[in-house]
Amino acid sequence: MKRKKLVVIGNGMAGIKCVEEIYKLDPQQFHITVFGNEVHPNYNRILLSKVLQGDSSINDIVLNDWSWYEEKGIRLYTGETVVRIHAETQEVETASGIRTAYDSLIIATGSSAFIPPIAGVRKPGVISFRNIDDCNTMMDYAKKYRKAIVIGGGLLGLEAARGLLNLGMETDVIHNAPYLMNRQLDRMSADLLRAELEQQGMRFWLNKETESIIGLNRAKGVRFTGGSTLEADLIVISVGIRPNIQLAKTCGIETNRAIIVDDFMRTSIPHVYAVGECAEHRGTAYGLVAPLYEQGKVLARVLCGQDTDPYTGSVPYAQLKVSGVEVFSVGDIREGEADTALQMYDGVRGTYKKVTMKGGTIRGAILFGDTVEGTSLLSLVKRKAPVSALSTPAGNSGGGGLDAAAADMPDRETVCACNAVSKGAIMRAVIEDGLQTPEQVRDCTKASSSCGGCRPMMEAVVRYALRNGKEGLSSAAPPVCGCTELNHEMLKASIAQKEFSDIHEAMLFLGWKKPLGCEICQSSIRYYLELFHPRLSIQEVSFVKDEKYNSLSVGIKTSEDKDEEFNSRYLGEKLRKVWEPLSLPYPVKAAITSGMNSPAGVLVHDIGITGAPAGWEIFAGGHAEHPVKQGQLIGIAETDEQAGELAVSCLQLYRERSYYGESVWKWIEREGIVEIREMLFDLDFRQELVERAGDAGMPIKNDERLGEGICGNC
Structure with a gap:
């Protein structure tokens, strides 16, 4: 098949991440041409401060060197600026006159430093801090001069100031807000940071507005508004960034603050897409790496013609070292945005933790000095978990605390959010691939290769894997069967992260000992494929399948009492429409009864629903055979609609978190009834589960909502 032509304008992190994802999905589909206006290959802009501080060289922060482009067959033009997009002929043109045709075009021009309208700001001696050339200029200045000023007390400004201190310059930081990093920190954590940085030698001028740059032939200082x-x-x-959108505007692409894109990263012109800091999605332009990578993954699937969920936005967060101090921030943390749910300060350890809430759900968090809990708090904020889900404080800081946290972390939990790398993936890289160092793990999995904030936790997981070997994986859970060394947790994680066209492709990729597998592993793989990738058409693939694992029976019994307020039969039929098309990891039996006078054995069924004076009571985990298990109360619903949503969300949560062949009662004992209740009491998360159940089986239309319109007189 003739390859299509893909042109990428921008050789930065977002555009090349999209190219990397394309090569994972379909390396033969495109001839790719990349234009970059810098003379360097793709490098990690986030780690420029490490170069400035002397901790890394320029080569250390290169993500894809020259050989990578050559091996992939990518035509790379460096030092070339695209100045025109000819949408009518589908060509791009550079300042030097190069014209290249495209079938698909990605604009990934990123952003530039925002230069405020300060008098004299264009004088020699005034620079921004945005690329490698800026680093080199600052290092050259440090050889000749003694005093430096950084205008801007945000993250990048503080990193620049730390680098200038390392270069031997006296450094003052001017900030127009009452405290540092006011977008990511609160007053308490900012004051702790300021005290630490002052000890390192920085001087701060807060609540100051710069009026002009003084000096005749070159900059000699600043004048404040007070004189x-x-x-x-x-x-x-x-002081911030400005998306590079001039190229898009000149060719008629719709822009606002950045290039406007839809949920599939499409611009207003056909065959032209945008990704990264230059893109504006649903009114938001992101400046952090994790959202840009999420956009790149969606766009890669779109370009490769594969089904994909739309990009619906990201929860921005920061987990970094600011001049040697660990800092984590996510969500709504400013005063007035949310209320304080938890606030702790340890003066001995120099740590601070704050969690915010709104409407009973977790909305934001700040960690200072110890960021061990960062990934777990990020997960809670993303799913708007109830405040009751907050864990107890982490143990000792430093290596001991990190090592303990690494040991306790589930294999499925994400360590590197930028690149979506789980603990299990890092463990397998060490145990199965024989990697020995964090650097090797970084190069293999990409964990910590972006913002670097997860590096301490990644190193702790590597240490844990080296100490414990296979016994450390999922508490030494046994493999799925004799055809593989993967257990169910590892198999689920692998299938969730990558799509396979069929079962046998998955076996080949995952290193199955037997090419055709067996009844157990074929059925397991099929179930996980259907669960995580319901759009895949895998019905025609030849495999062994045990039909019993797709069965769900619903028993319904109504009371003879004519005064009974609950109509169990009507609710049962509504639930049956959603439940019966679903694939299940193990046979499930459900019982629904209108009242306690007709118990129908609800307490010894996998799902039991009964009417009671307080409303519908929903139980889960009952078992009538040996060993006999009594169902545990999941919750009470006042209305028929709430009962239906709670029952469906419970079954969907079981589908997603259980292992193939694991019964409901075994799943509840493994997960814990308290954790399951907390997840189901999160109303937003519960609704997501209901919607996913509808997507996997029979769509739940508005006129067929669970229990809608049900009453005792129907």
């Missing part, structure tokens, strides 16, 4: 001045030989501007 006072501050002398300096070098002035670094770091």
